[in-house]
Amino acid sequence: MNIKRRSILRGIGTGIAASTIPSWASGSHDSTRIGIVGGGIIGASIALHLARMGVQVTLFEKSRPASGATMNSFAWINTTSPDEHYASLRMQSVFAWRTLDQQLPLNVTWGGAVMWSDVDKPVFAGIQELVGLSHNQAAYPKNVIDAQQLSALAPNLVFPNSLETALHIPLDGHVDPVYSTEVLIEAARQYGANVLYPTEVEDLEFEEDRLTAAITNQGRFELDKIVLAGGTDTPILAEKVGYEMPLLHNPGLFAHSKPIEPFTNLVALKTSGLTVKQLQNGIIVAAESDAPPEHEQGVHTVIRQQRLEMPEAIAQEHGNRILSQVAEAFPVSQGAELDKVLIGYRPYPRDGMPIVGSLDSAPDVYVATMHSGVTLAPIIGQYVTRELLSDRPVAMLEPYRPNRFQ
Ligand SMILES: Cc1cc2nc3c(=O)[nH]c(=O)nc-3n(C[C@H](O)[C@H](O)[C@H](O)COP(=O)(O)OP(=O)(O)OC[C@H]3O[C@@H](n4cnc5c(N)ncnc54)[C@H](O)[C@@H]3O)c2cc1C
Known part of the structure; x- marks a missing residue:
């Protein structure tokens, strides 16, 4: 473990005083x-x-x-869910992250998230539903923004001239x-x-x-x-x-670059198929929002059904393609080198x-x-x-x- 032990407990002491034990906790544990x-x-x-x-x-x-x-994991901390109750639970957790992040050196990047579309639709399907979710818009805003506002938030992002609407979720974050x-x-x-x-x-x-x-x-x-x-x-x-x-069974594949100069603290999601963030150490983490295209060796068909090691050459192919898509969206990332490709399996009820x-x-x-x-x-x-x-x-x-x- 790389963590320096002595530095972890910031301002919360190494024990919990009896007076701070909440009333719901019956007796000593x-x-x-x-x-x-x-x-x-x-x-x-x-x-x-x-x-x-x-x-x-x-x-x-x-x-x-x-x-x-x-x-x-992509490790985007967010409330996005069409289910009202679940979105509220997630919202509580985002705020709990914020509290914990004050107490421990968790290094959350509180940069918010943006979603935009590169397909020729004035308002992409989904934004309206997301905005329409009634879980507390005042507590957890989701702002419909125009191209000018998107440029201001993400100056390094290239998006289509036809873009009329995007979505900004200012309270989201991401972590390593x-x-x-x-x-x-x-x-x-x-x-x-x-x-x-x-x-x-x-x-x-x-x-x-x-x-x-x-x-x-x-x-x-x-x-x-x-x-x-x-x-x-x-x-x-x-x-x-x-x-x-x-x-x-729910696999996902993410490309990790070698570190480059910081260019965004947002979680950036292009609805037609790209998800990007940059860690505080400069590493880009990105995926195609939908599954990667099928490979001629048919490996994806198998991975979608069962766990399988992906041959290194195929993983590299996917990783490089994903980074080239990141470079289309964020040209400043052009030349970022692939470090690794991770395939994870979500614990998905x-x-x-x-x-x-x-x-x-x-x-x-x-x-x-x-x-x-x-x-x-x-x-x-x-x-x-x-x-x-x-x-x-x-x-x-x-x-x-x-x-x-x-
Ligand atoms: C590709 C991908 C993208 C994701 N993106 C996001 C995202 O953007 N935002 C988000 O919130 N979530 C995301 N998730 C989901 C999130 O990462 C998981 O829900 C979360 O990591 C689950 O954590 P866990 O501790 O339950 O499970 P795990 O991280 O799998 O940990 C379980 C641990 O238990 C250990 N273990 C298992 N059995 C035993 C045993 N018998 N004895 C001892 N140890 C055992 C394993 O070794 C493992 O280390 C993503 C997941 C994946 C795979």
Whole structure:
């Protein structure tokens, strides 16, 4: 881990004073032993929020932190969803990110997002619906802007003369998901969390229906509760306790350039098929919004159905094509060299919504699996902690319970 340990806890101290423990947290939690499966951004955030409350947290990661979907994520922090409730949950999390970003050196780029179209339509399909979403426009503005305003926001962006309308979402942000996960994990560790990797949870042990331990490849760990935040692997453990988690296979491919001079702090989305951001260290991260074109070797057909290593030459081909599209939109990026191409698999529940809550079949087993986990990590960390420590359900999580599929 690259994080300097001593610098992580900015202004929040290394322990939590008894007087700051919120009223919903019943009693002292220093004897409650909670395990977390997974050191992605969701497990990391839950570990931090629990550890801050004085819980004995053990985080088990079978590989290394942020090595799953988190590593391959675009990591755009946003509220964009046609579902009113879900958009509100996301909005809460954007604000929770802003609070956490004041406390820890998470280095979020709060540059906002723009969407524009290069197809010959005066108002691209989608903008009106996005603007029309009634979740609080005052709290979370989405502004329809004209070409002049777009130029002012993104002076390096080239867009068609015919453009009449674009969308600006000023409160969105983006992060380096690996770095921010490492910061969350290091902060959790400084609050006392035990972070173990590589350690794979292979099974769960019960007496009656109460959890007694996690069985790992490094031994047996006695626990009172466990959170399954294993991303696309969560169904493996969930199935062992009688819950069939319906995840869809949902791959995505992103090109990462070598660092170049900063040219934008926006998340830039061309609706006909380009998604771009630039990290604070100058690296461009970009994708085609739709899937890459099929390759003559047919590799995409297979990747769309199952996990597969993409041959390096084909990955390079895609990466270079994506960077050339970035250069068309942002000519200042011309010449940026491809560093790597990452293919990630989204933990994507069948209905697109998070799966969060205890399992009916095993009440000490709690699952937290979702797409948009980068956006949602801070609020999920808060709400899951509240539910695990108070026995009082968080109303905001009600639509996302695991048993909704049954
Ligand atoms: C291509 C792509 C683009 C995305 N873009 C965005 C975006 O722009 N904005 C956004 O908000 N979200 C985005 N997402 C989604 C987001 O990245 C994920 O929702 C989020 O990273 C999930 O985090 P996680 O911690 O749940 O899972 P993961 O990051 O997959 O972490 C799970 C971890 O659990 C570990 N694990 C699994 N099983 C075990 C076990 N038995 N024992 C121990 N460890 C185990 C794995 O090794 C892994 O490290 C994107 C995802 C992808 C793939």
